[in-house]
Amino acid sequence: MRLLDDVALERSSVVANNAMNRQRRLTGSNGYGRDLGIDVAEVIRGRLAAGAESFRWLDLCCGSGKALLECAESVGDDRLRITGVDLVDAFAAGPRRGVEFVTASALTWEPGERFDLITCVHGLHYLGDKLKALAAVASWLTEDGLFVANLDLAAILPAGDRPLDRRLRTALRSQGFDYDGRRKRIGRRGAATVTLPFTYLGADDKAGPNYTGQPAVHSYYR
Numbered sequence: 001m002r003l004l005d006d007v008a009l010e011r012s013s014v015v016a017n018n019a020m021n022r023q024r025r026l027t028g029s030n031g032y033g034r035d036l037g038i039d040v041a042e043v044i045r046g047r048l049a050a051g052a053e054s055f056r057w058l059d060l061c062c063g064s065g066k067a068l069l070e071c072a073e074s075v076g077d078d079r080l081r082i083t084g085v086d087l088v089d090a091f092a093a094g095p096r097r098g099v100e101f102v103t104a105s106a107l108t109w110e111p112g113e114r115f116d117l118i119t120c121v122h123g124l125h126y127l128g129d130k131l132k133a134l135a136a137v138a139s140w141l142t143e144d145g146l147f148v149a150n151l152d153l154a155a156i157l158p159a160g161d162r163p164l165d166r167r168l169r170t171a172l173r174s175q176g177f178d179y180d181g182r183r184k185r186i187g188r189r190g191a192a193t194v195t196l197p198f199t200y201l202g203a204d205d206k207a208g209p210n211y212t213g214q215p216a217v218h219s220y221y222r
């Protein structure tokens, strides 16, 4: 099997796939609320109502960013600032009250600030070094910031015969991540310097469809 590095992967048709769903809304049956298991706007409203000076939400692999624009509109508070990052510049038009979109890879972009909420809705499936992304996210959270993302641990594989699954789950847990295998969701509360004892080897963009039905990327580690 030929493993791709992250630069080659980002040019792959699996990652640039036009058929993938980049249009999720904030709520509803195809919305961020359902996929993340949290009502993003309610989380934000709650913090602002409790007197927070500001609230920063980062959404990695944000697609069109419709959910972000809807959230800004719904919360309607200038203390809220939202950043959406995606490799592909296909961002929705519309009023951008407090919302900025960045065209960049989530694996190389550097925020230079901390976030109260970081999400990634069905984006980790397309990243090569998924564990690097998890470690980066942990370092970008505020002290009590929340991270939630969709992740299928079956897409993180060993190079050799020695299974990774149990070691991976143990390592993630020990570094403060919670993984819900049934819902294929990962999360954490609070910032940390995360060290995971695995070396990234490359990605397979020919892995085929994952549980979402779309072709996804397998990531290999030693």
Ligand SMILES: C[S@@+](CC[C@H](N)C(=O)[O-])C[C@H]1O[C@@H](n2cnc3c(N)ncnc32)[C@H](O)[C@@H]1O
Residues within 6 Å of the ligand: 010, 015, 020, 021, 022, 023, 024, 025, 060, 061, 062, 063, 064, 065, 085, 086, 087, 088, 104, 105, 106, 107, 120, 121, 122, 123, 126, 127
């Ligand atoms: C299935 S879509 C989900 C988009 C959005 N979160 C939604 O639910 O509507 C996955 C997104 O990940 C983006 N993506 C893939 N690789 C990326 C990378 N390395 N950095 C940033 N975005 C990436 C794709 O361009 C695509 O917009």
